[in-house]
Amino acid sequence: MTKFQPKSGYNYTYPLTKEVVSCIPDDTQFGNYQFGYMEGADFHHRYIGRSDTNLKQEIENQRYNKVEIGGTTYTHFKFCKASSAKEAYERECIDFHGYGEELVLDNINHPDKPNGTDYKFPVEDSVHIMNKSEYNIINFNIPYYGTQIILYNI
Ligand SMILES: [Zn+2]
Numbered sequence: 001m002t003k004f005q006p007k008s009g010y011n012y013t014y015p016l017t018k019e020v021v022s023c024i025p026d027d028t029q030f031g032n033y034q035f036g037y038m039e040g041a042d043f044h045h046r047y048i049g050r051s052d053t054n055l056k057q058e059i060e061n062q063r064y065n066k067v068e069i070g071g072t073t074y075t076h077f078k079f080c081k082a083s084s085a086k087e088a089y090e091r092e093c094i095d096f097h098g099y100g101e102e103l104v105l106d107n108i109n110h111p112d113k114p115n116g117t118d119y120k121f122p123v124e125d126s127v128h129i130m131n132k133s134e135y136n137i138i139n140f141n142i143p144y145y146g147t148q149i150i151l152y153n154i
Contacts, residue, residue: 010083011033013043016077018061024056030082032091034099035066035074045099046074047106050092052085052114072106079153084115093121 006014006021007092014020016035032062035047047066049056059079082088092111102108113119151154 006079008079010078010080013038013078016074018060018063021056021060021077024059024079026054026056028055028081029053030085030088031080032082032088032095033056033059033062033077033079034095035062035077037073037075037078043076043078044073044119045095045105048099048111049090050082050088050111052088055079055081071137085117086119089114089117089119091110 006012006020006024008028027125028051030051032050034043034045034049035042037046037051038044043110043135047062049058049062063074063077068148079090082091082138089111096105096111099105101110
């Protein structure tokens with residue numbers, strides 16, 4: 001019998017349990033995750049994060065902190081591997097803005113850059129380049145997603 005292996009990619013949603021997280025492959029340094037809950041077939045994003053060290057361990061640490069200690073209602077999660085700290089950081093910035101920033105998410109602050117780096121903010125720079133900061137709704141291309149979303153520039 002092959003062991004259950006959760007798949008990388010935001011198309012996949014899994015119950016946020018110790019058993020499921022323990023089945024994530026242990027060989028991924030960089031990546032992202034999203035915690036939330038289900039309402040019917042819809043996944044509601046409530047917390048986003050990334051790993052610069054060990055994606056599986058980071059997800060388990062945050063699951064423990066936020067669910068077992070924090071008592072929050074995160075019941076499901078998604079995760080996505082990245083090939084570099086830069087990719088994971090950029091995706092985290094995109095997730096933070098795309099899923100409603102601190103107004104919707106429990107993330108209080110904009111994601112930190114990886115230690116010792118000075119990567120650009122992909123979302124903020126896109127907005128700046130388009131010079132449309134006076135608009136309430138902004139369309140822009142999202143690296144790695146290959147689609148457009150609407151950002152409310154509050
Ligand atoms: Zn950002």
